[in-house]
Amino acid sequence: MPEGHTVHRLARLQRRRYAGRPVAVSSPQRRFTTGAEIVDGRVLVDVQAHGKHLFQHYGPDTTVHVHLGLWGRFPNRTLPQEPPRGQVRMRMVGETHYADLRGPAACELLDDVGMKELRARLGEDPLRDDADPARVRERFARSRVPLAALLMDQSVIAGIGNVFRAETLFRTGLDPMTPARDLDDRSFALLWDDLTEMLRDGERRGRIETLRPEHDPAQLAPPDRGAVCASVVYAYRRTGQPCLVCGAPIAHAEVRTRNLFWCPGCQAGGSARPLTER
Known part of the structure; x- marks a missing residue:
């Protein structure tokens, strides 16, 4: 299972490549179809990590939460995009890169209440500036x-x-x-x-x-x-x-x-x- 440093590194990469611009989001596997439809075409405001959890913020009450678990992978590649291969839970496409999420333990859309409840269950993350x-x-x-x-x-x-x-x-x-x-x-x-x-x-x-x-x-x-x-x-x-x-x-x-x-x-x-x- 990826440890916290890997998820923070992924969050930093996605901020650099996708944040501040509209992102196309789909679910080729069709296990995240509703969530993908809600955020598709919206501006990705920010990407943050807390421990082993990744949070893509698309605005108030709209956050995609990803936990890679044991088998999850979220590689980023340069456009043009290739047809999805295998079980792609979520594909995000920006101006210059795209990323396919495979095999996560969690991929879900959370509102602000859900985000607060999840963060409350997590301990302090030494990589976060707000760690206590x-x-x-x-x-x-x-x-x-x-x-x-x-x-x-x-x-x-x-x-x-x-x-x-x-x-x-x-x-x-x-x-x-x-x-x-x-x-x-x-x-x-x-x-x-x-x-x-x-x-x-x-x-x-x-x-x-x-x-x-x-x-x-x-x-x-x-x-x-x-x-x-x-x-x-x-x-x-x-x-x-x-x-x-x-x-x-x-x-x-x-x-x-x-x-x-x-x-x-x-x-x-x-x-x-x-x-x-x-």
Whole structure:
């Protein structure tokens, strides 16, 4: 499933290519026909993201809400447009580009009340200017849920998935099983700041790269071609491989049906330890 940085990057791209101009909207698959007919030919006012949700605003009481889910794709292509292929839920056509939405978990038209209700169910998004980390801190302080589970709760922090969950816990040196309420203020601040830094970097790059140069075997001079891992992440999907910082084998477990990866050596405590202190 795309994590929050991907959806924010998509929103930025669609703002640049479609916003401020009329957009032709259709539903070749015919599963969004009524919504498409309502917004077809209207000016796309703005495109925003909140966590893993995309919002195309066409004016008061008229917002197309998209959640890509596990299989959804929304690629943009240069005109002229080709005939729709496969199950295209929604096609939008602008002056220079067009985009086909396939396989989303949600594609629906919302009024302002529906938008408000949906946004109220979402947690704070570190990539949004209106994010309030104090609200997240309050939720953490009241919860016995382990960090590994609470970080995946979209009603607490929106946009975090498996990769960012594993990597931020590693980079801050936090034991994934630490109850959220046991974090002190310093540890929470380091966790929030690290998430924000990684998400912004991911949005800018269009991919997730969490290794610092001193820990990336591919960036050593001369390159360490015999390194066990020249990956761009510290823990995610590196089960059994040596930690790039301490050498301990990366561990794996399932937490609430989702895969978790961590280093027992670097993540042995409930207080944050930045990479620079290890």
